[in-house]
Amino acid sequence: MPTQNTSTRQRLINAAIELFATQGVIDTTTKAVAELAQVNEVTLFRHFGNKHGLLLAVISESAVFQELGETLRQQAQQTHSLSEAIKWYAGDRLTAITQFPELVLSILGEARQYPVENRRIIGKYINQISHDVAEYLATVMQREQLRSQLPVEKLASLLNYILLGYAIIELATESDEEHDREAFLSDLVQLFLGENIVSTNLEAITSTENVADLPANLVHTILQQAKKSGLRDYALVYVLFAAGLSPIDITNLERSHQISDPHQHLLQINQGSVRQVPVNQWIMGKRYGSYTRNPLTQWLKSRKDNSSALFLNDNGMPITEQEIKALWQELAEGLLTPQGNPPVIEQAQQTWCVEMLVKGISIEDLSILTGWSLTRLQPYARRAKEKVALEQALRLDQKS
Numbered sequence: 001m002p003t004q005n006t007s008t009r010q011r012l013i014n015a016a017i018e019l020f021a022t023q024g025v026i027d028t029t030t031k032a033v034a035e036l037a038q039v040n041e042v043t044l045f046r047h048f049g050n051k052h053g054l055l056l057a058v059i060s061e062s063a064v065f066q067e068l069g070e071t072l073r074q075q076a077q078q079t080h081s082l083s084e085a086i087k088w089y090a091g092d093r094l095t096a097i098t099q100f101p102e103l104v105l106s107i108l109g110e111a112r113q114y115p116v117e118n119r120r121i122i123g124k125y126i127n128q129i130s131h132d133v134a135e136y137l138a139t140v141m142q143r144e145q146l147r148s149q150l151p152v153e154k155l156a157s158l159l160n161y162i163l164l165g166y167a168i169i170e171l172a173t174e175s176d177e178e179h180d181r182e183a184f185l186s187d188l189v190q191l192f193l194g195e196n197i198v199s200t201n202l203e204a205i206t207s208t209e210n211v212a213d214l215p216a217n218l219v220h221t222i223l224q225q226a227k228k229s230g231l232r233d234y235a236l237v238y239v240l241f242a243a244g245l246s247p248i249d250i251t252n253l254e255r256s257h258q259i260s261d262p263h264q265h266l267l268q269i270n271q272g273s274v275r276q277v278p279v280n281q282w283i284m285g286k287r288y289g290s291y292t293r294n295p296l297t298q299w300l301k302s303r304k305d306n307s308s309a310l311f312l313n314d315n316g317m318p319i320t321e322q323e324i325k326a327l328w329q330e331l332a333e334g335l336l337t338p339q340g341n342p343p344v345i346e347q348a349q350q351t352w353c354v355e356m357l358v359k360g361i362s363i364e365d366l367s368i369l370t371g372w373s374l375t376r377l378q379p380y381a382r383r384a385k386e387k388v389a390l391e392q393a394l395r396l397d398q399k400s
Contacts, residue, residue: 008037008039008043008047009047009057011037011038011039012033012034012037012039012043012044012047012048012054013054013057013058014037015033015034015036015037016028016033016054016055016057016058017058018036019032019033019036020055020058025051025055028051029051030044030045030050030051030054033054059122059125068129068132069128069132069135069271072089072132072133072135072136073135073136073139075088075089075136076136076139076140079140081140081144082137082140082141082144082146082193083189083193085136085137085140086137086159086188086189086192086193087185087186087188087189089133089136089159090159090163090185090188091181091185093160093163093167094163094166094167094170094181097163097164097167097171098167098170098171104167104168104171116315116317120317120318120320123320123322124251124318124320126160127248127251127320127321128248128252128271129160130153130156130157130160131153131156131246131248131271133156133159133160134152134153134155134156135273135371136156137152137155137156138152138373138376139373142373142375142376143375151346155192158192159188159192162188166184210379211350211354211379211380211382211383212337212339212347212350213347213350213351213353213354213355213383213387214337214343214347214348214350214351215337215338216284216285216286218335218337218343219241219283219284219351220283220284220286221335222237222241222331222332222335222343223237223238223241223283223288225331225332226238226331227295229330229331231295231298231299231302232299232311232312233327233331234295234299235295235296235298235299235300235311236250236311236319236324236327237328237331237348238283238288238294238295238296239267239279239296240328240345240348240349240352241283241284241348241351241352242279242280242281242283242288242294242296242352243267243277243278243279243280243352244277244348244349244352244353244356244369244370245267245269245277245349246346246349247321247324247325247345248271248321249269249271250310250311250319250324251311251318251319251320251321251324252269252270252271253267253269253309253310253311254308254309254310255300255308255309255310256268256308257269257270257310258296258300258310259276260279260291260292260297261291261292262290262291262292263291264278264291265278265279265281265291265292265294265296265297266278266279267279269371273370273371273372275368275369275371277369278369279291279294279296281294283355284351284355311324324345325345328344328345328348350380353366353370353377353380354380354383354384354387356369357380357381357383357384358384358387358388363377363378363380363381366380
């Protein structure tokens, strides 16, 4: 039962958790939640807008998700090996999930029946968790001079999928939980270490094998393709190349995160590594407007909706990571990099990092803007030096 010492918002969340777990999300009404929390239904709407907003609060403020990114950043500094890092994270997540077994089973079991908005909410937080875990694993691997054969983002996603599947089976079946889970965690560590993780040294870490920035002509072609596609697409690709953000960073941006005046254009990043990033006027030698009038500001000026999200999909909902990647594939179709491969969206962020270093930013300052470690940025510094050396060689040839 609610007490006077519990805030109205928390009473509503607690009531929702109880009813979602016992009745399911679909069959739970906002009226029932308000009655259990001993408040008026209007109060629920004032705090959360509707049941979609309430579900979002339940998911984001539960132990499964709450402050996970900051917890991982702290844990990364205390973990001494990659095997310890994987085992700690897996055990911690399973413990968090089993604190609310009925709620987890209800949310996931009914997911196919949810409206699109509810499913997007769940997908958004799963993506954010994978992003946080990728940063956590990357930090530990860099310190231990290890490298994953798979992209670390893929490694994090696979880890979360396996954990979620195991948790559902564990919740739905009778088993010797303590013995089975310990065996599972040990097997999981062996699976992910295996041949996927290889030892390396500083020279290998600073090689350029994983940095493939795009040439200027290809960047401008992709931007032109986006411009033909429409204001939203042009603004989105512009942010990829002008601010060096990842798709997951972009999905979390809101209108209020934009800071624009005649002297600067910034975006506030509040997920993962909290920071501000510049939105550049110049991309690969070509100017794309000014700080106050560019593809992003023009897209926002054209909008008539009240959504807080900075980017929307074709249905007027906040755009997802998958939709951003699908859009990139459409715009880059038929194009090839100098290596003979189709350009992938990760190369936009790589291109931005290399360009910033070529322009003269220090690796320490770039670490602040990206939230990446100096070790992770070493390949970018090497690639930037290569580009500067090539430019100098060309100038010498032109003089002669």
